[in-house]
Amino acid sequence: MHAGWLGSVNPQRGEVVSRTGxxxxxxxxxxxxxxxxxxxxxxxxxxxxxxxxxxxNLVTFEAASVTHGDxxxxxxxxxxxxxxxxxxxxxPAHWLVSCVQAVV
Numbered sequence: 001m002h003a004g005w006l007g008s009v010n011p012q013r014g015e016v017v018s019r020t021g022x023x024x025x026x027x028x029x030x031x032x033x034x035x036x037x038x039x040x041x042x043x044x045x046x047x048x049x050x051x052x053x054x055x056x057n058l059v060t061f062e063a064a065s066v067t068h069g070d071x072x073x074x075x076x077x078x079x080x081x082x083x084x085x086x087x088x089x090x091x092p093a094h095w096l097v098s099c100v101q102a103v104v
Contacts (some may be wrong), residue, residue: 002027009081018079018088021042021086023065025054031083032064039063042079044071046086060093 006027011017011034019028022043032041041064045051051068058064067074068075072092 005083006034007029009083011039011081014038015080016077017041018071018076020082020084022047022066023050023085025066026058027083027085028058028064028066029061029096032058032061036063041065042067042077044069044074044076046070063076083100 011031011068013035014037015035016039017031017035019031019041022045025043028041028043032039035041041056041061043058043064043066045066045068046095047053049070051066054066058066071086
């Protein structure tokens, strides 16, 4: 399922990705590799323990960062892609202001 979604949004080198529902960081790591060189992945995780595990798992991924918090109320950075794996019925309008494409 994720392979199909990632293939359909086709992350490119140098792109900035916001990743919500980061969990332990597995797909954040993949997105980080797909956007090398010069890309960045900003991951958001609402569960504090999962966010900490993601930070630990992503320590070697220089272009990935993890923020603990509710991405539906936080300001996301300007992004080429927003990749969502969380219980979101529809993306909040403020996510779409500066994003080229969003996958929910």
